[in-house]
Amino acid sequence: MTGENAVRLRPPRNAVDERAVTWWRSRLLATTAVPVVVLAVLGALIGPARSWLLIAAGAVAAVGLGCAAFLPSWWFRVHRWEVTDDAVYVRTGAFWQEWRIAPMSRIQTVDTSRGPLEQLFRLATVTVTTASSKGAIRIAGLDHELAAGLAERLTVITQATPGDAT
Template structure:
């Protein structure tokens, strides 16, 4: 293949909801809260710990929590993309390790919507496209509820016109 015949793959066009960073920040904060509480309880209950150890562990924890809560959601939002065409579902996800997934419409078996408590609070949903693939389902996370509903309807319509078997 010559350089002029090189095929480049375009990135998916659409981002998650603008509320996605808030969802990811809240989720990260809920992860770090018990860790910080446990460190405080240990510092109080375990006598004889040097103050510098408690301070160093606390500082590292606060730094890691701040990065996870404040910076990672914004980075994820910059990276996450999704798109649906008549032939495939495309996603790009991750923040540290990035993954691109392409699921041919002919392989779609089910399309599901999931809304956890924080998703519902923010009006968001995740669309899961299950395919006949050993790699597992393709997830389109943090979509506005109306976008998720339209996406499910679009995927259902496209898959319904496809006559091939999704196995």
């Protein structure tokens, strides 16, 4: 696909916070632990199906551990973000990668959210929505102070931009 004027999307300038890797990893481990524990407890209690339940628990644990070992660092390499004077530009994903661009003039709301795990790692997620029902942009894994500053900056910029954003 290399022609005379071949172009591609450049990576956004900023990486997410390094603590995001640990956050993602803990989240994966937590979501793996729940079914594994349930299956293991059931396996311990239900005699006839013990071997099947324990095998299932082992399989889920193996997949979960594999993901936790492998995915977060991949995500960290891919997840990048950038806010210019004109637009918000974000890259996410791993196997399926996604670049999202929303111009400042079309941004309607800017929210920050912090789940319990994110609070533990002092991280926050900034969600930028536009008038489109499918155009929301999420920047996850930002340092919470940086996220608060970013949300404030975006709010100021979008309020200063005229138009009804549709």
